[in-house]
Amino acid sequence: DIVMTQTPLSLSVTPGQPASISCRSSRSLLHSDGKTYLYWYLQKPGQPPQLLLSEVSNRFSGVPDRFSGSGSGTDFTLKISRVEAEDVGVYYCMQTIQLPITFGQGARLEIK
Amino acid sequence: EVQLVESGGGLIKPGGSLRLSCAASGFTFSDAWLSWVRQAPGKGLEWVGRIKSKTDGGTTDYNTPVKGRFTISRDDSKNTLYLQLSSLKTGDTAVYYCTSGIYWGPGTLVTVS
Numbered sequence: 001d002i003v004m005t006q007t008p009l010s011l012s013v014t015p016g017q018p019a020s021i022s023c024r025s026s027r028s029l030l031h032s033d034g035k036t037y038l039y040w041y042l043q044k045p046g047q048p049p050q051l052l053l054s055e056v057s058n059r060f061s062g063v064p065d066r067f068s069g070s071g072s073g074t075d076f077t078l079k080i081s082r083v084e085a086e087d088v089g090v091y092y093c094m095q096t097i098q099l100p101i102t103f104g105q106g107a108r109l110e111i112k
Numbered sequence: 113e114v115q116l117v118e119s120g121g122g123l124i125k126p127g128g129s130l131r132l133s134c135a136a137s138g139f140t141f142s143d144a145w146l147s148w149v150r151q152a153p154g155k156g157l158e159w160v161g162r163i164k165s166k167t168d169g170g171t172t173d174y175n176t177p178v179k180g181r182f183t184i185s186r187d188d189s190k191n192t193l194y195l196q197l198s199s200l201k202t203g204d205t206a207v208y209y210c211t212s213g214i215y216w217g218p219g220t221l222v223t224v225s
Contacts, residue, residue, distance in 0.1 A: 039213075041157075048209055048216035049149075049157065060214065092157055096213075100175040101147070101159040 002026050002095050006104035013083040014112045021107045023076045023093035030073055030097075037097040040069055040078050043106075044089040052091075053078065085111055114138035114215045118208060121220030128200050128224070134193040134210030134217055142166065142188040147213065148195045150206035160184075160195070160208070177203075200224045 003026040013019045029038045036056050041049035051060045056076060057069040066081040080087060090106040120132040134146075147162040161174035163184045172184045183196040193210050200222075207219040 043157075048211075048219055050216070051214050054214075090156075094157075099173050101162075103157040103159070106156045 001100055002029075002098050002102050004093055004095060004102050004104040006091075006093060006107045008107060009105060010108045010110075012110045012112050013080075015085060016082050019080040019083050019087075019109060021078045021091050021093075021109075023071075023078070023104050025074045025076075025095055027098070028073045029076075029095050036072065037095055038069075038071070038076050039094045039096065040067075041092045041094065042087070042089050043092065044086075047089075049092060080109075083109070083111070087111075114212075116210050116212070116215055116217035118210055118217045118220035121208065121222045123223045123225065124200055126200060126202060126224055129196070129198040130200065130222060132195040132197065132208055132210075132220055132222070134195075136191045136193065136210075139212070139215075141186075141191040144212050146184075146186065146193050147211050148182075148184060148193075149209045149211055149216075150204075151209070151219070152203075152206045155206075158206075163193070197222065 005024045007022045029036050038056050040053040043049040052063050053069040068079050070077050090108050092106050093104040115137045118134045124130050143165050145164050148160040150158050150160050161184050163172045181199045185194045202224050205224045207221050209219045210217045
């Protein structure tokens, strides 16, 4: 199975400040079709996960542009340019290049 | 508006069986590849398995912990996804979500005790 490792697992950020979460996979997520099958989700308290970014950096409809994704191969980063109170929750990265689909452990963002 | 709504969860004894349903609306259900993902209390997300669209073969894939015990099926005429759980273990206690990858239902809680 592909292991997805997120760091840090917890972060506390002052509103208006940036935040960054790393996700490392145990093998490359670059497919022979040229796509990289790495996704980011946010699970707000008491809610199901919601899709933020697909294929590393494509923001889903309605996702604010303060969220951005970067990376390639095995190393990826989710950045929030200016954290807002509504961004609290647990962020998960997920790979779909190989079954079983696997998730990172989750990174909990709280507001200072 | 896309909606996925799970049902069928509850309290079940170890060794028992349960069937979860996921009613979908707002998108072309028959074209969708759909997954079940679970989340044990206070834990992270675990992929359970998926079913492809019938046009892509309608085949299923499962994660190792549930292989041979859980069965995913779909009824495109009812826009409904199913998860049959059997030989349940206490470790199967979780909220079970159906998802298209993009859209997720609110989940249904299965407690094995």
